[in-house]
Amino acid sequence: MSIQPDTQLHTCQELLAAIAPTGESRVITDPATGEVVATAPVHTADDLDAAVAAARAAQPGWAALSHAERSEYLNKAADAVEASAEALAELLSREQGKPLNGPNARFEVGACAAWLRATASFELEPEVVVDDGETRAEVHYRPLGVVGAIGPWNWPMMISVWQIAPSLRMGNTVVVKPSEYTPLSVLALGAVLNQVLPKDLLHVVSGGRDVGERISAHLGIDKIMFTGSTATGKAIIRSSADTVKRLTLELGGNDAGILLDDVDPKAIAQDLFWGAFINTGQTCAALKRLYVPDSIYDQVCDALVEVAEQMPMGVGLDENNVLGPLQNKAQFNIVARLVEAAKASGARVLIGGNPDESQPGYFYPTTLVADIDNDNPLVAEEQFGPALPIIRYSTVDEAVQMANGLDVGLGASVWSADPAKARQVAARIEAGTVWINKHGAVDPRIPFGGAKQSGYGLEFGVAGLKGLGTPQVING
Numbered sequence: 001m002s003i004q005p006d007t008q009l010h011t012c013q014e015l016l017a018a019i020a021p022t023g024e025s026r027v028i029t030d031p032a033t034g035e036v037v038a039t040a041p042v043h044t045a046d047d048l049d050a051a052v053a054a055a056r057a058a059q060p061g062w063a064a065l066s067h068a069e070r071s072e073y074l075n076k077a078a079d080a081v082e083a084s085a086e087a088l089a090e091l092l093s094r095e096q097g098k099p100l101n102g103p104n105a106r107f108e109v110g111a112c113a114a115w116l117r118a119t120a121s122f123e124l125e126p127e128v129v130v131d132d133g134e135t136r137a138e139v140h141y142r143p144l145g146v147v148g149a150i151g152p153w154n155w156p157m158m159i160s161v162w163q164i165a166p167s168l169r170m171g172n173t174v175v176v177k178p179s180e181y182t183p184l185s186v187l188a189l190g191a192v193l194n195q196v197l198p199k200d201l202l203h204v205v206s207g208g209r210d211v212g213e214r215i216s217a218h219l220g221i222d223k224i225m226f227t228g229s230t231a232t233g234k235a236i237i238r239s240s241a242d243t244v245k246r247l248t249l250e251l252g253g254n255d256a257g258i259l260l261d262d263v264d265p266k267a268i269a270q271d272l273f274w275g276a277f278i279n280t281g282q283t284c285a286a287l288k289r290l291y292v293p294d295s296i297y298d299q300v301c302d303a304l305v306e307v308a309e310q311m312p313m314g315v316g317l318d319e320n321n322v323l324g325p326l327q328n329k330a331q332f333n334i335v336a337r338l339v340e341a342a343k344a345s346g347a348r349v350l351i352g353g354n355p356d357e358s359q360p361g362y363f364y365p366t367t368l369v370a371d372i373d374n375d376n377p378l379v380a381e382e383q384f385g386p387a388l389p390i391i392r393y394s395t396v397d398e399a400v401q402m403a404n405g406l407d408v409g410l411g412a413s414v415w416s417a418d419p420a421k422a423r424q425v426a427a428r429i430e431a432g433t434v435w436i437n438k439h440g441a442v443d444p445r446i447p448f449g450g451a452k453q454s455g456y457g458l459e460f461g462v463a464g465l466k467g468l469g470t471p472q473v474i475n476g
Contacts, residue, residue, distance in 0.1 A: 009083075009084045009087065009188075009191060009192055009195065010083065010084055010086075010087055011087050012087045012090045012091050012094070014087065015084070015087050015088070015091055015188040015191065015192075016038045016091070016184070016188075018188070018191045019040075019041075019184065019187040019188055019190075019191055020038075020039075021039055021040065021041035021042075022041070023041065023042075024041070024042040024044075025039040025040060025041055025042060026039060026040055026042055027039055028040050028095055028183065028184055030094050030095070030097070030361075031096070031097040031324075031325045031326065031327050031328060031361060031362050032097050032314070032315040032316055032324060032325045032360075032361040032362075032363070033315060033360050033361055034360045034361065037091075037094045037095050037184060038184055040183040040184050040187065040206055041183075041187075041206050042206065042207060042208065043205045043206050043207040043211060044207060044211070045207075045210060045211060045214050047205055047207065047211075048175070048177075048205050048207065048211050048214055048215065048218070049218075049220075051175050051203035051205050052146060052175055052203075052218060052220040052221060053220065054200040054203065055146045055173035055174065055175055055200055055201070055203055055220075056145065056146055056173070056220055057200065058173050058198070058199065058200035058201055059143070059145055059146060059171075059172065059173040061198075062168075062171055062172075062173060062198065062201055063142075063143040063171035063172075065171070067124065067169070070120075070168060070169055070171065071119075071120035071121070071169060072120075073168070073196065073197055073198070074116045074117070074119060074120035074165060074168065074169060075116070075117060075120050076196040077116050077193045077196055077197060078112075078113040078114075078116035078117045078120075079113075079196070080192050080193060080195050080196050081109065081112050081113045081116065081189075081192055081193070082113050084192045085106070085109045085110070085113070086106075087188075088109045088112075088157065088185075088188060088189065088192065089105040089106045089108075089109045090105075090317070091184060091185060091188055092105045092108060092109065092156070092157060092185045093105040093316035093317055093324075094316070094317065095156075095182050095184045095185050096153065096154075096156060096181075096182050096185060096316075096327055097280075097316055097324040097325040097326070097327050097361075097362070098279055098280070098316055098324045099314075099316040099317075099318070099321040099322055099323065099324050100316060100317060100319060101319060101320075101321070101322055102321075102322030102323070103274060103278045103279070104279065104316070104322065104324070105316060108155055108157055108158045109157060111158045111161075112157050112158055112161040112189065114444065115158070115161045115162060115165050115444050116161060116165050118444035118445060119165040119166050119169050119444065119464075119465075120165075120169065122169075122445075122461065122462050122465055123462070124141060124462055124465050124466070126138045126139065126140045126474075127139040129473075135475065135476075136475075136476065137473060137474070137475045138473070138474045138475075139471055139472070139473055140471070140472045140473075140474060141170065141465070141466055141469030141470065141471055141472070142171075142469055142470045142472050143170050143171030143172050143468075143469060143470075144170070144172050144222040144223050144246060144468060144469060144470055145172060145173075145221075145222035145223075146172065146173050146174070146175060146220060146221050146222055146223075147163070147167040147172045147173070147174045147175070147221070147222065147223045147224075147225060147468065148174075148175050148177070148215040148216075148218065148221040148223070148224045148225070149163035149164060149167070149174055149175070149176045149177070149224075149225045149226075150176075150177045150212055150215060150224065150225070150226045150227075150228065150236075151163065151176065151177070151178050151179060151186060151227055151228075152179055152227050152228045152284075153179035153181035153182040153327050153328070154279060154282040154283060154284070154327065154384075155279065155283070156178055156179060156182040156185040156186050157185050157186065157189045159227050160176055160178070160186050160189060161189070162227075162459055162460070163176070163225040163227075164176065164193070164202060166459070166464050166465050166467075166468045167223075167225070167468050168197075168201060168202070169465060169468075170465055170468040170469045171469075172222075172223075172468060173200065173201045173202070174201065174202050174203070175203045175204075175205060175215070175221065176190065176202070176203065176204045176205070177204075177205050177206075177207065177211055177212050177215055178204065178206055180208060180209075181327055181328050182327070183206040186204055186206075187204050187206055189204075190202055190203075190204035213235075213239060216235070216236045216239035216240045216245075217239045217240065217242065217243065218243075219243060221243075221245065222245065222246065223245055223246040223247070223248070223468070224236055224240055224245050224246075224247050224248070224249075225247075225248045225459075226247070226248070226249050226250070226251075227250040227251075227284070228250075228251065228252075229251065229252050230251040230252040230408065230453050230454070230455075233249045233251040233455060236249070237249075246467075247456070247457060248449075248455075248456075248457030248458070248459060248467055249450075249455035249456055249457060250284060250410070250448075250449065250450060250454070250455045250457075250459065251284075251408075251410075251450060251453060251454050251455035252284065252382050252408055252410070252453070252454060253284045253285055253286075253288070253382065253408055253409070253410025253411060253450065253454050254288050254289060254380075254381070254382040254406055254408050255285055255286060255287055255288050255289070255410060255411045255412055255413070255431070255439070255440075256287075256288075256289045256290075256291060256402070256403035256412045256413075256429070256431075257272070257275065257276075257287045257289065257290045257291065257412065257413040257414075257415065257439055258291045258393075258396075258399045258400070258403055258412070258413070258414050258415070258425060258429075259290070259291065259292045259293065259296070259300065259415045259416075260293070260396070260414065260415060260416040260417075260418075260421065260422065260425070261293040261295050261296055262416055262417040262418060262421075263296065263415050263416060263417060264417070265296055265299040265300040265302075265303040266299075266303045268303075268415055268437070269300075269303035269304055269306065269307045270307050271437070271438060271439075272287065272290070272300075272304060272307075272415075272439070273304060273307045273308060273311070275287040275413065275438065275439030275440055276288065276290070276388045276439070277308075277311070277323065277366065277386055277388070278440060280313075280323045280324050280325070280326065280385065280386045281335075281383065281384060281385045281386040281387065281388075282326065282327060282331070282384055282385060283440060284410055285410050285411040285433070285439075285440045285442070286439070286440055287388070287413060287439040287440065288382060288383060288384075288388070288389075289379050289389060289391065289402075289403070290388060290389070290390045290391065291391050291392075291393050291399040291402060291403060292390055292391070292392060292393070293392075293393055293394070293399075294392055294393070294394055297370075297390075297392050300390065301350055301368070301370050301390060304350075304368055304388075304390070305350050305351050305368060308351050308352075308366045308368060309351065311323055311366060313363060313365065313366065313386075314363075315361070323366060323386065324363075325361045325362040325363045325364075326362040326363075326364055326385055326386075327362070328362065329362055331362070331384060331385060332355075332362040332364055332385075334383065334384065334385065335364050335383055335384070335385035335386070335387055336355065336364065337377075338377050338378040338381060338383050338387065339352075339353050339364075339367055339369070339378060339387050341376065341377040341378060342369045342372055342376055342377075342378040342389065345372070345373065345376050346371075347369050347370065347371055347372035347373075347376065347378075347389075348369065348370045348371045348372075349367065349368070349369055349370075350368040350369065350370050350390075351365075351366060351367065351368050352364075352365035352366050352367030352368065352386070352387070353365070353367045353369070353387075364385055364386055364387070365386070366386050367386060367387040367388070368387075368388055368390065369387065369388065369389045369390065370390045371392070372389045372390070372391060373391075374391050374402045374405070376389065379391060380406065382408070396425060400425065400428045400429060403429055403430075404428075404429060404430045406452075407452055407453045408450070408452055408453050408454045409429075409430045409431040409432060409450060409451035409452040409453075409454050410431060410432055410433070410450040410451075410454035410455070411431055411432065411433045411434070411435065411439070411440060412426075412429045412431040412433070412434045412435070413434065413435040413436070413437075413438065413439040414426045414429070414434060414435075414436055414437075415436075415437050416436075416437070419436055419437070422436045422437065423436060430451055430452060431450075431451055431454075432448065432449045432450040432451045432454060433448060433449075442460070443460070444460050444461070445460065445461050446460055446461055447459070447460055447461050447463040447464065448460045448464075
């Protein structure tokens, strides 16, 4: 998709006009209301092949530019996102369901611009590993070629930028395959970015499962970046094996948070709430299991209920709301099933757990569940929605053992009035990132990746740039 530089994309209608399908299409509806948002193109395997061919042809010229020149384009891309920010946020809210306000649609669009600028600012110089007078060895990072970026439906724009920005900065071109649930958001983002990027560096191919499978095995794609479920990540690993593609996989998480007994429940309750309920719980690195010591268990439960009662949930375009619907019916059903399993076990529902399915939209109420066993499905399975189990523990050893008891490890957190004590506990947790007195606070400067079956490879910062290049040692 190539948009002329003078095209105006400052309203949601202008965005939709720029990405209107010319061939086969399908209807996209608002998960909050059921109303039609627009039709999205259904691209085919042939469309993918054409996009990859164009991206491969454009890549050498792009790679010939310096890091500074490519960074200048990323800064222009950030300017373009900011110029269309309100239109992008409105479309995102209508398609994904997240409210405009709170850590939601406007926040996500702002993060796109911030990540582009941050990625443009990183310095990546050759690394001198030996220089002893006889031998000089340097490590350089060369572009890979074409990156296939497969994104999720929960943060469709932001995670696409996490994939696009470092790929372009390193001299690669990119073919993006958005989720079938949220294609409009990513197509619109691509249209905005392509106002300022050179032709054919970035293609968005809005196809079905067949297109995603073809990307994984495509001879013209050199690397896959994927954010999504562990099951799909495993399928990508298998299908990419014959072409020995480089992979960066951010897969499922079921993040644990451990409170130590010296915290003030009221003082941390709001941060705990947003650690769990950001994007209405639909975040890979959200807090999904909360372990609380016996001595402050009731106070923590009461403080979280008090915060939850103050958070309005509803249609995203209503400026008052900060929580929205689940993005799709399948995810609604998962959350409902897990909460029902908790109820059936005798766990205590503190708030929520009673969706009104007679109303439009996939709204599941903010739900807190206490007195629940660690092996309950709501704890052991990733709920990816607005339902938080709160598990008692007696000793820190017990809490760490429970936190480490699953086969995933994307993120975790430890909460304490004594940061040094918290860091000691954090070092015992099997997760790619462990936050202290916060949860899920990603930063474009700080590497991010999973442990165990939560994936491999790092994103963000200089480490993320290196993951989008081929290391080449010059020895002599």
